[in-house]
Amino acid sequence: MSEVIFTSSATAKNGRDGHVKSDDGLIDLNLVNPASNKDDKGSNPEQLFAAGYAACYDGALNLVAKQKKKEIKSETNAEVSFMKDEADGGNKIGVTLNINIEGASPEEAEELAESAHQVCPYSKATRGNVEVKLNPKAV
Structure with missing residues (x-):
């Protein structure tokens, strides 16, 4: 692998209908699958x-x-x-x-x-x- 300049990290739980959060907490979002769920709000x-x-x-x-x-x-x-x-x-x-x-x-x-x-x-x-x-x- 090449020399690493920096690394970012995020964790997803429960796939497309779950939650994603970055290691520093700046991204902390509910996930919603727009193909199957038009009512709830969230990212994808x-x-x-x-x-x-x-x-x-x-x-x-x-x-x-x-x-x-x-x-x-x-x-x-x-x-x-x-x-x-x-x-x-x-x-x-x-x-x-x-x-x-x-x-x-x-x-x-x-x-x-x-x-x-x-x-x-x-x-x-x-x-x-x-x-x-x-x-x-x-x-």
Whole structure:
């Protein structure tokens, strides 16, 4: 394993209809499966993954822009879909990243978005396993 910079930890109990809590208590959420429970309020694994991916990708985008000496402002929205997996009859996730980049032309936005996708740790982790669609937009 590579050199560890830091480790985060969270514990889930009772799966999709349970509870998740981070080791520091900042995340302390009830989980609700929106596919089977439309009434109760709570988070779900896809929502938590979307938050993490959006933050990680937006950080990678700003890092790439800085390396290219391009000053931008950005906002990344991650849509994580829970889907049927035709291959094995189970389930899978898919991700759409909607990326707004201020201070870049449409061509630069495309280039920055693709470069960020190459270096983002979440993109690296999902590459070849999860379909990820990039929707960069110069604003």
